[in-house]
Amino acid sequence: MATPVKDPLTGAETTGHVWDETLQEFNNPLPRWWLWTFYGTILFTITYWIMYPSWPIGSSYLKGMFNDITYKTDAGEEKSTHWNMRALLAHDMQNSEEALKQQEYLAKVGAASYEQIAQDADMSSFVRSYGVGMFGDNCAACHQAGGQGVVGQFPNLVDDDWLWGGDTTAMETTIRGGRLGYMPAYNTTFDTTQMNQVANYVLTLSGEAPVDAAAAAEGQKIFQGETGGCYMCHTKEGKGMHAQGSANLTDKVWTIANVSAAETPEAKLDAVKAVITKGVKRQMPVFGKEGRNLSDTEIKVLVAYLQQMSAGAGAK
C-alpha cells in the first residue's frame, strides 16, 4: 500500500488517482446505512442458502431445511418435503383460501340438480363467476365470448336452436365427448339442375320465397326421395335429428349458409347451394377424460352457465 495521499485544500484522504492533471477522487468511507444494508444482504443470503434449495453438490444439491411443505398425494397420502415450487403449488391447490372455497362450491354444485342450481342465488352466482372463466378458456375461441358463434363455422349457443339437443343431458354429452358434424358434399351427386331444384326447396322450408317455384317442387322430390336422400338425416319434414346433429331446416335459423345476411333471393339461393355443394365437416373437440379432461362437475358448471346465457338451453 502506498502512503495515503491527502487533498491539500480539504485535508481529506484521496485515492491517489489523478486524471487530467488535477482531477482527484476522495477516498471517503462508505455511508453507514449503505454498509449495514450490504452486510444485511449477506446475512439474508446465508439464511436463504439454509432454508431454500441452493448449492449444487455433485449430482444433488442442498435441499434446504426448517421450511418443509406438506401436501397430499393423489393417492391421499400426506407428505412433507423440502421447499420447492411444485410442492408449493400442490399445497396451494389443496389449502389456499380461494381453492378451498372453490372446492366447497364445486362440491355443492356437483351434488345439486340443475333446477336447484338455478333456484339457489348463491350457487347461481358461483356458476356465473366460475363459468365465465371456464367458458373463456374452453369455449369462447370458437363460440365467441358471448356464445353467439360464427355463422358458417361455429354454432350459436344463445339462440334456442340446438343441433345435438338442448336438454342438459345432451349438452353434457356434447361437451364430454365432442361432436363430429358431417354432411357429404353433393357436387358429384347432383347436376346443376338438380342442385338448383334442391336449393330452391330448402329455401322454402324456412319460409323464404324460392327463386324458381317449379324447381322447388322438383327439389322436394329429390329431397324426400332416394336421389338426394336428404330426408335420411334431415327427415322428410326437414326438421333434422338431434341424434345426427342434422340441422332443422324449417326454423329460419341458418348456422352455415348465411341466408339471413344475403339480401337478394339469388344470393340466398347461392348461399344454400354452396353448402350443398361442399358439404359440411365440423368438429367439436373432446372436453371429457379423453381430451381436455374437464371433470364432471366442471362440465356441469359449463352447462349451468350456458343455461344462464341462453334462455333456450336446458329447456327441451
Add this chain to the structure above:
Amino acid sequence: MFKHESIETNSGMLIVLTLVAISIGGLVEIVPLHYINETVEDVKDPVTGLDAVRPYTPLEQRGRDIYTREGCYLCHSQMIRPFRDEDLRYGHYSLAAESKYDHPFQWGSKRTGPDLARVGGKYSNEWQVQHLIAPRSVVPESIMPNYPWLKETDLDLSDLEDRMVALKRVGVPYSQTKVEYEANVKKFGEEVAKKLDINQAEVNLLAQAQAGNYDANPTNVSEMDALVAYLQVLGTMVDFKKFDEDYFIQFR
C-alpha cells in the same frame, strides 16, 4: 498486474476480466443442472414402460420449423410455470422432459399472446386453420397478424432428411441405421420408432399429412398442414392422468 489501477487504465484487460466475472454468475447457475440427476424428469408410461416424450414426427418437426420461421415465439411462450393461476388457465405445469428434444427450446418469457405449451387438442384443426388465416374472424379482439400464405404454400420437402440429420447431431434420437432403429423400438415402441426413421421421413410425412388432413385440402401438403400438426401435438405427449402428481414433485 491485477492491481486496481492497472485494470482500470487498461481497457482490454477490463473487458476480459468483466466477462470472466459475469460468466461465473451464469456458470454456477447453469452448469450444475447438467449434473443434477433430477433436472429432467424420467417420464415413462406406467403400463408399457415406454418413454412418453418422443421426438417430433417429420411433419410436426417441419411445422416447428415454420413456427420458428414466422417468429411465433416472439409473442407466445411454451412454458407453464407451477403457479395456481397458470395451472387454472393453461393446465399442468410444463416438465423439463417435455422440451428435451426441442432445439432450441421455445420456453420464452414474453406473452403478448397466450402460452401454447398445452394448446394441442384444445381447438379443432378447422379452428386452427381459420385462426391462422384470419385471427380476428374467430377472436375479434386479437392482435395477431394474419398468416394466409401458409395454406397456399406447399411444404418444402427437399431438405427434410438433412434437417433431421442436423437434429440428430445435437442429440435427438432420429434413426439412420438398423441399430439406432432397434434402440428406438426399445425406447419408444415400434409404432413411434418407425416415424423417427430418417430413411422413411418423406413417406411418413406424407402419410401423416394424408391421414390428418389438417388444412382440409387433401390434394397437397401445405405449410399449414405442418404447422397445425405441430400445434396439435404440443403438450399432449405426457398423459398426466396416468401419474400421481407426487411423482413429479419428487424430481424437485
